[in-house]
Amino acid sequence: MTFRDILDIFENNDNFLILTHKSPDGDTLGTGFALCYYLRDMGKKANVINADSFPDRYNFMYTDYKPQDFDVQYVIAVDIADPKLIGSALEEFQQEGAVDLCIDHHISNKRFAKQTYVDPDASAAALIMYEIFKYSGREISDIIAKCLYTGIATDTGCFKYENTTPKAHIACAELMAYNIEFSAVNRRMFDVKSRGRIEVEQTVISKMEYYCEGKCSMIALTTKLIEDCGVDPAEFDGLASIPLSVEGVKIGITVKQRHENVFKISVRTTEEIDASQFCQQFNGGGHIRAAGCEIQGTLEEVKAKLIEAVEKVC
Amino acid sequence: MTFRDILDIFENNDNFLILTHKSPDGDTLGTGFALCYYLRDMGKKANVINADSFPDRYNFMYTDYKPQDFDVQYVIAVDIADPKLIGSALEEFQQEGAVDLCIDHHISNKRFAKQTYVDPDASAAALIMYEIFKYSGREISDIIAKCLYTGIATDTGCFKYENTTPKAHIACAELMAYNIEFSAVNRRMFDVKSRGRIEVEQTVISKMEYYCEGKCSMIALTTKLIEDCGVDPAEFDGLASIPLSVEGVKIGITVKQRHENVFKISVRTTEEIDASQFCQQFNGGGHIRAAGCEIQGTLEEVKAKLIEAVEKVC
Numbered sequence: 001m002t003f004r005d006i007l008d009i010f011e012n013n014d015n016f017l018i019l020t021h022k023s024p025d026g027d028t029l030g031t032g033f034a035l036c037y038y039l040r041d042m043g044k045k046a047n048v049i050n051a052d053s054f055p056d057r058y059n060f061m062y063t064d065y066k067p068q069d070f071d072v073q074y075v076i077a078v079d080i081a082d083p084k085l086i087g088s089a090l091e092e093f094q095q096e097g098a099v100d101l102c103i104d105h106h107i108s109n110k111r112f113a114k115q116t117y118v119d120p121d122a123s124a125a126a127l128i129m130y131e132i133f134k135y136s137g138r139e140i141s142d143i144i145a146k147c148l149y150t151g152i153a154t155d156t157g158c159f160k161y162e163n164t165t166p167k168a169h170i171a172c173a174e175l176m177a178y179n180i181e182f183s184a185v186n187r188r189m190f191d192v193k194s195r196g197r198i199e200v201e202q203t204v205i206s207k208m209e210y211y212c213e214g215k216c217s218m219i220a221l222t223t224k225l226i227e228d229c230g231v232d233p234a235e236f237d238g239l240a241s242i243p244l245s246v247e248g249v250k251i252g253i254t255v256k257q258r259h260e261n262v263f264k265i266s267v268r269t270t271e272e273i274d275a276s277q278f279c280q281q282f283n284g285g286g287h288i289r290a291a292g293c294e295i296q297g298t299l300e301e302v303k304a305k306l307i308e309a310v311e312k313v314c
Numbered sequence: 315m316t317f318r319d320i321l322d323i324f325e326n327n328d329n330f331l332i333l334t335h336k337s338p339d340g341d342t343l344g345t346g347f348a349l350c351y352y353l354r355d356m357g358k359k360a361n362v363i364n365a366d367s368f369p370d371r372y373n374f375m376y377t378d379y380k381p382q383d384f385d386v387q388y389v390i391a392v393d394i395a396d397p398k399l400i401g402s403a404l405e406e407f408q409q410e411g412a413v414d415l416c417i418d419h420h421i422s423n424k425r426f427a428k429q430t431y432v433d434p435d436a437s438a439a440a441l442i443m444y445e446i447f448k449y450s451g452r453e454i455s456d457i458i459a460k461c462l463y464t465g466i467a468t469d470t471g472c473f474k475y476e477n478t479t480p481k482a483h484i485a486c487a488e489l490m491a492y493n494i495e496f497s498a499v500n501r502r503m504f505d506v507k508s509r510g511r512i513e514v515e516q517t518v519i520s521k522m523e524y525y526c527e528g529k530c531s532m533i534a535l536t537t538k539l540i541e542d543c544g545v546d547p548a549e550f551d552g553l554a555s556i557p558l559s560v561e562g563v564k565i566g567i568t569v570k571q572r573h574e575n576v577f578k579i580s581v582r583t584t585e586e587i588d589a590s591q592f593c594q595q596f597n598g599g600g601h602i603r604a605a606g607c608e609i610q611g612t613l614e615e616v617k618a619k620l621i622e623a624v625e626k627v628c
Contacts, residue, residue: 158473159483159486160505162497166488166490169483169484169487172483173480173483174480176479183474183476186474186475187584191474191555192559193561194560195560197561205512241505244505245505245507246506246508246509247506271497
């Protein structure tokens with residue numbers, strides 16, 4: 001598929017439904033809302049949906065967003081590598097043929113949509129979307145620029161991670177020409193913590209465990225620990241980068257309880273270890289430095305499986 | 315002064331001494347070492363000095379650096395706004411006429427050198443240096459690119475802060491064409507913490523004080539607290555961004571004891587407050603969102619003065 005093909009799809013269809021992935025992050029939301037506003041600016045009808053609710057944390061991207069009323073004619077998934085990530089609350093879109101177009105940057109994309117545009121070299125799905133919009137020559141609004149900047153900044157850890165490319169920097173240099181209040185966005189995305197979050201991090205850090213002579217660190221977030229902390233459980237989201245922040249650690253693992261015997265695993269690695277490969281042995285996937293999977297069992301069983309796998313790569 | 319004037323100075327002189335500011339950061343060191351390697355590549359003799367020792371934290375910029383033996387003929391200060399910042403260990407360069415050229419990006423630059431090039435719109439001194447090198451057309455080496463990237467990345471908080479410009483993004487997009495291992499640099503500059511540092515942050519955060527209904531937060535680092543913590547005192551450097559990281563805080567203040575009754579104050583602010591102006595009333599200065607000053611008195615007296623000033627701006 002070319003950018004021209006995608007722009008033709010926008011032009012020749014209407015009543016778009018844009019799917020973003022469950023547990024939404026800045027990239028899926030930034031890409032999804034940017035596309036929604038862009039289609040509306042073209043005179044089309046478009047909505048964004050998510051299996052979960054849209055988090056408060058990102059509300060600056062949808063303060064003025066109102067869902068429109070229409071019968072869906074065309075479904076676009078953004079930043080979704082696998083139909084599972086659409087979420088069970090939107091099960092009908094997990095069926096084969098339910099998604100017309102998927103725009104994504106994950107190399108592991110399962111090609112589940114009727115048509116797929118994947119650029120695994122793109123730092124963020126938002127960067128692909130920016131390039132499509134730029135190719136079209138159509139002027140974008142400030143809010144579209146802000147959504148795209150947020151997607152790129154969040155998926156690159158504010159230009160910090162290895163997936164940051166010269167293209168990502170140049171796109172953001174161009175997006176700064178719009179009124180996007182980028183430093184306020186970055187402060188909110190990367191710096192500001194609620195007092196509850198600070199408490200959570202204090203608790204989690206004090207309970208961090210080390211393996212393989214300090215090359216692996218692990219935090220385990222059980223339902224009990226989360227309840228005992230007494231703060232909003234949402235404060236426990238996005239802690240995955242903490243274990244890797246300790247000097248000497250090559251692989252940082254966050255184990256988070258989903259149900260009684262089901263744990264969501266987030267893995268972050270330095271150059272020495274392939275996180276995606278590590279998670280594949282547990283039927284997961286993702287990026288080379290950031291990946292995830294789900295493991296069933298008791299916490300002790302899950303940890304034992306992980307430590308066994310860690311010992312092979314450390 | 316023009317870039318041409320500066321390049322003529324490099325061409326027409328030799329035996330350069332490059333001064334970096336005391337308590338050196340990534341920008342003064344990145345700019346200083348980039349210039350040193352550039353002059354050496356031109357066939358000139360050049361050294362970098364600092365009133366303090368060069369920190370381990372930045373040693374990837376000077377792993378292979380060896381001081382050269384020569385009689386100094388030309389003195390260049392980089393990223394130094396005020397002769398006081400040269401440091402008392404290098405008192406001879408604080409005298410009038412001791413510095414030939416100063417290249418800086420602080421609007422508060424005191425014009426103490428015989429010639430001064432200041433660009434207050436530059437995100438970092440390293441960005442000015444990059445533009446000078448680029449203007450010259452002379453190829454730069456990987457280590458020069460790495461030093462310049464480090465200067466720009468550290469002074470912009472990895473492109474997060476308001477002082478980040480499109481030019482800073484574009485310069486770094488260009489510098490990424492060199493072998494600079496930018497993600498390893500960023501991980502080291504922004505993410506990795508020693509276990510000692512983690513302990514320090516845990517201690518400091520647990521002792522944070524709030525004023526003005528949570529709009530001001532303050533941490534006080536006394537010599538006693540630092541000694542009691544039992545980790546390397548260097549782990550207490552650069553904590554200034556922590557107070558501002560709490561949700562709702564507009565002005566974050568770090569008070570650090572220098573001597574018995576002398577405290578160094580670091581101030582960080584959100585858009586609502588001018589940090590430089592705030593510090594000027596205590597004869598300090600800096601940037602609009604990050605500034606500093608020194609206040610004498612007991613800790614209680616110093617805090618009282620600060621809180622009085624805070625109440626006027628919150």
